[in-house]
Amino acid sequence: MRERFSVDVMRQTMLDFVQMRDFVGDPLVVERGEGVRLWDIEGRSYIDGLSGIFVVNFGHGRREIVDAVTAQVARLAFAPQMATTTPEIDLAEKLLPILPSEYTQVKFHSGGSEATEAAIKMARQFHRQNGQASRFKVLSHYRGYHGATGHALAATGWPHLRAAFEPLAPGFVHLHTPDIYRPLVAGATPEETGLAYARLVAETIALEGPGTVAALITEPIMMSAGVVVPPDSYLRELRRLTAEHGILLIFDEIITGFGRTGVPFAREHSGVLPDLICVGKGMSGGYAPLSAVVLSERVARAFWGEPGTQFQAGHTFAGNPVACAAGLAALDVLMQPETLINCRDVGAHAMGRLRSLMDRHPCIGDVRGRGMFLGVEFVSDRATRTRFPDEVAFGIRVQAEARRRGLLLRASGFMLVVGPPLTTTRAEMDEIIDILDQAVGAAEASLHERALAGVP
Numbered sequence: 001m002r003e004r005f006s007v008d009v010m011r012q013t014m015l016d017f018v019q020m021r022d023f024v025g026d027p028l029v030v031e032r033g034e035g036v037r038l039w040d041i042e043g044r045s046y047i048d049g050l051s052g053i054f055v056v057n058f059g060h061g062r063r064e065i066v067d068a069v070t071a072q073v074a075r076l077a078f079a080p081q082m083a084t085t086t087p088e089i090d091l092a093e094k095l096l097p098i099l100p101s102e103y104t105q106v107k108f109h110s111g112g113s114e115a116t117e118a119a120i121k122m123a124r125q126f127h128r129q130n131g132q133a134s135r136f137k138v139l140s141h142y143r144g145y146h147g148a149t150g151h152a153l154a155a156t157g158w159p160h161l162r163a164a165f166e167p168l169a170p171g172f173v174h175l176h177t178p179d180i181y182r183p184l185v186a187g188a189t190p191e192e193t194g195l196a197y198a199r200l201v202a203e204t205i206a207l208e209g210p211g212t213v214a215a216l217i218t219e220p221i222m223m224s225a226g227v228v229v230p231p232d233s234y235l236r237e238l239r240r241l242t243a244e245h246g247i248l249l250i251f252d253e254i255i256t257g258f259g260r261t262g263v264p265f266a267r268e269h270s271g272v273l274p275d276l277i278c279v280g281k282g283m284s285g286g287y288a289p290l291s292a293v294v295l296s297e298r299v300a301r302a303f304w305g306e307p308g309t310q311f312q313a314g315h316t317f318a319g320n321p322v323a324c325a326a327g328l329a330a331l332d333v334l335m336q337p338e339t340l341i342n343c344r345d346v347g348a349h350a351m352g353r354l355r356s357l358m359d360r361h362p363c364i365g366d367v368r369g370r371g372m373f374l375g376v377e378f379v380s381d382r383a384t385r386t387r388f389p390d391e392v393a394f395g396i397r398v399q400a401e402a403r404r405r406g407l408l409l410r411a412s413g414f415m416l417v418v419g420p421p422l423t424t425t426r427a428e429m430d431e432i433i434d435i436l437d438q439a440v441g442a443a444e445a446s447l448h449e450r451a452l453a454g455v456p
């Protein structure tokens, strides 16, 4: 490692969720990217199997997006707060037509947490302006992730992400994750499982008091829960229940939006029309920080009127013209027919190949997902679907073995997620799966050595 990247220099920065003491011992300093590949400062190449973090949907170094951003930086990099800009107007004008006509307004932000945070605030302000100030509670799932800021983190349902900052904001109630790999009732079909989980949601609403609930926020496919794909019956029941009780339904499509699942927005799979949709990550392809809340007309109407009824929150970089220019160019790439066709075709090929790895690796319990958003769940016993003990951190072992072989993937202790750019070719995907195959084998071997050494 060059002197400039010595331990002393490296410890001057902090990465998200990363223990820097471990990182500086084996740092990854990325310098350049092209298509699906990255190079570090030592010249080693890696396949970006997680699109940065589900952001670089159209690959690194995509010329038309680079050119659009470069031109906008030169023209106007930042606008006064009381002004909008042509890229912001153009992006809303281009984005809304790819959604159903129910959606009529866009509030741009810079990051996913800003978008979920804003959607929750909008829900509360919406009810207040409709004479229902008693509605403040927000329902979300235990294993969901909605961001790192106050309300977004309060909606997040993972104890290990919340613990350091508790107590968090009051008024957040968690629901059980509709996990069909471990159904509530053994042998139930996915649709039956979906309906059973929805009955629990109905009971939660009744017990909390429907008149106190402002919103229910969910990812249509739940990444940090383990790429949990809820049955359509579940999402449709959420829509029915929330509509019946006057609760706003928010879809967090920060990961699933902008083509990740093979269609522009994952809501299309179930046909559900939420009241608000949060988007981010792949929205700019990673060429600038960009996110948004898309409002249905019903919600938008509550913010149009007398002074004081406007949305009462904001962020300095919201609607930044450079970010919107990146979003415009990225949207053009998304809407080229070959982008989504490739995502569906190569995604289906990857799903088939990942499932066939189950023949060789008994530790793969399940493979699931949609498009180029694929999760692999690891188990110590496939028949009982028992997970490895936390301390084994099997997914993290596979991730480390993959990185050693030049492949970067998203992992947690029990899961591994494959999410390369939507433009990944079939040959590149085969390379990803071949490396993954070896990495899983190496992780299995490391467990075997651990057992021989007598570690329980």
Ligand SMILES: Cc1ncc(COP(=O)(O)O)c(C=O)c1O
Pocket: 111, 112, 113, 114, 116, 145, 146, 147, 148, 219, 223, 252, 253, 254, 255, 280, 281
């Ligand atoms: C589903 C979901 N929502 C919200 C967020 C927060 O986005 P950001 O990290 O851009 O603030 C994330 C980030 O990973 C996410 O996965």
